[in-house]
Amino acid sequence: MKFISYNNISFKKTKYYQQLPLEEKNVFDILSSVFHFKVNNYVLEHLINWQDVPNDPIYKLIFPRKDMLLPTDFHALSLLYQSGLDQKTLMPFIEKVKKKMYPEVKHSETSIPKINGKRVRGLYSNFETIVSLFPDPMVKTCHSYCSYCFRWIMFNNKEAQQNSSYSDPNEPIAFLKAHPKVTDVLFTGADPLVLKAETLQKYIDPVLEIDSIKVIRISSKSLAWWPYRFTTDKDADNLLELFKYIQSKGKHLNFCAHFTHPRELENDVVKEAIQRIRQTGTIIRCQGPIVEGINDTPEAWSTMWNAQIALGMIPYYMFIEADHNLESCFRIPLAKALEIFQTAQKQTTGLARTVRGPVFMNDLHRTLLDGVTTIGDQKFFVLKSLQAPPNTIGEGTIKLIPYHETTKDAGDLMALFSNKNEAVLNA
């Protein structure tokens, strides 16, 4: 299959746009002018069930939804669109609305690596043993965009890309050599596997020469969005050779595969892609967020985890949608997420039960929502810090926060897991 990508303008020329209900067309026109939108022919032809639009989970995973905007902004934009103004005239208002929706991405001072007091651009180090690397070409795009993505401000934004990434492949080397406690590097993006194998190798090669680096992690949704990347793409074989080469250098290669719905694992091409990756010796660990209207049932997760095990992958994390936008329409209540996780786990093979969740996908902490406990006549959520920045109490600490059936927010995890704070029993 030849890769064909559609943006908010070219998609409107497809038969798929033509068959959308009128209400969905309006939502698409307005929302896709504010938010990111990109879809490819594989997703359109093989993943979305068009008979079930707008309720289809994969449709919801790609297409922006009305609730992503404040009702007042949606209404104002609708009126402007109805007035027939052209895109150029509308642009200043769209930009204003867009800026309001920028997700807040927090970083602690310790997460910005420095050499001689100077920031090393494109590196983030939230925990002592791992550094996330953002080479310039990797932050630009993905094979399709997920509606819930919080990295969308990077897409089509040269300034944001330049400020948070590096271009010289040797840029991270001095920092990594000076910090031998760092054993893992994570290549992330957008999606690193959009790049040609040759370009990827240019950025990975210098890191392979550092003895203290033992694990190379690559985070990608390409198995779900474009499995042909590993089968029939021109340099699919070169990419798989690169995977072997990384391991030949004595490194563990971990493919962090992002899956959101069991349908992403169903067809033959994704199964073949998984098999080809596994034949290189690469371990595939699977993770994804729990998202309202897409996978917020125990069946979605147990089916997905069982399929992952059957295909030889390891279910790794169920994340709670990032806290970059607490009002996000993609979040579900914490109590519901916990119940879905616990019920789904009971429906899985024992091998899938090592999966962790629900875990807050927070830039400063990895925190597990471990259960609910009752003290006296009060109920509490039990939170456990899985990983924490060096200046906090650290891993393994357990805290309690008041239980509310509808809350979607655990509060400020940084403050909760700081040295000074005790469990918030009476809050």
Ligand code: SF4
């Ligand atoms: S694949 Fe990842 S980076 Fe790309 S749009 Fe989806 S969540 Fe965002």
